Amino acid sequence: MTQILLGAISLGILWSIMTIGVYITYRILDIADLSVEGTLPLGAAVACSMIVKGANPYLASFCALLVGCLAGLCTGVLHTKLKIPALLSGILTMIALYSINLRIMGAPNLSILRMNTVFRPLTRAGMTGSVAIIVVGGICALVVITLLYWFFGTELGSAIRATGNNQKMVRAQGINTDTMKILGLVISNGLVGLSGAMIAQSQNFADVQMGTGSIVIGLASLIIGEVLVGGKGFYRRLVALILGAVVYRLIIALVLELGMNPNDLKLFTAITVALALWLPQGKELLRTFKKSLAKEGK
Numbered sequence: 001m002t003q004i005l006l007g008a009i010s011l012g013i014l015w016s017i018m019t020i021g022v023y024i025t026y027r028i029l030d031i032a033d034l035s036v037e038g039t040l041p042l043g044a045a046v047a048c049s050m051i052v053k054g055a056n057p058y059l060a061s062f063c064a065l066l067v068g069c070l071a072g073l074c075t076g077v078l079h080t081k082l083k084i085p086a087l088l089s090g091i092l093t094m095i096a097l098y099s100i101n102l103r104i105m106g107a108p109n110l111s112i113l114r115m116n117t118v119f120r121p122l123t124r125a126g127m128t129g130s131v132a133i134i135v136v137g138g139i140c141a142l143v144v145i146t147l148l149y150w151f152f153g154t155e156l157g158s159a160i161r162a163t164g165n166n167q168k169m170v171r172a173q174g175i176n177t178d179t180m181k182i183l184g185l186v187i188s189n190g191l192v193g194l195s196g197a198m199i200a201q202s203q204n205f206a207d208v209q210m211g212t213g214s215i216v217i218g219l220a221s222l223i224i225g226e227v228l229v230g231g232k233g234f235y236r237r238l239v240a241l242i243l244g245a246v247v248y249r250l251i252i253a254l255v256l257e258l259g260m261n262p263n264d265l266k267l268f269t270a271i272t273v274a275l276a277l278w279l280p281q282g283k284e285l286l287r288t289f290k291k292s293l294a295k296e297g298k
Helices: 001-027 035-052 059-080 086-105 120-124 129-151 156-164 165-172 179-205 214-229 232-258 262-297
Strands: 109-111 205-207
Touching: 001 035, 001 086, 001 129, 001 179, 001 214, 001 232, 035 059, 035 109, 035 179, 035 205, 059 086, 059 179, 120 129, 120 205, 129 179, 129 232, 156 165, 156 179, 156 214, 165 205, 179 205, 214 232, 214 262, 232 262
Parallel strands: none
Antiparallel strands: 109 205
């Protein structure tokens, strides 16, 4: 049982980096970016391909981040310059990346078993695989949220946040909202690419289908974190994303341990996200119902 919990926590930490990327587009920019389903395997494909060719795994992970940024740039250009709706722009990028990922790997999947990864130094030092992933992934996640907290407190970062809140007001201040959207998508997809690279190294292979449903997983983790932690502080919200991703993976591990068919996981995740999204409206309905009962009691 302990190994199952450690595995769930380690996987949750790696997926939390992707969740932070989803948060940037979904909460800050108010865009549902489906390109992440192509960017996640893109990061995995680039990292694994470079590792197979003998590249340093840290360099491979950094390159995965960079190509993720390029994918976000493509989505941003499609949306802002070609005036394609954000949802459709993400879908187009996701479809294009499927072929690109196949080209990069040369096959539907690519194994890096027994090859050097970012976790290998710690496992050689005597740590178990799950603990090594928790340590490296945890450090990476904390560095990411610290840098983002600093960046979104700068003038440029504040402009991105303002663009998601009120575009007309931002334009009135002389800020180019198209540039802010593109930059937000670049940062978001860069983090997703990095997450894909680390997930691939943790499981020792990259697969062209590994990004399927990742947007739903990201939303589920995001909402769970917000429900559990709440609060208005930006740094607290970023930390909540890590917690949400870990709790989501623990829930998945628990339901699997209780006997749920793995084929039903996507359905379970979709229902979880739907209920979580409905929760604020549900609370409001309950509050209204209680007020009506109180009036009738008088």
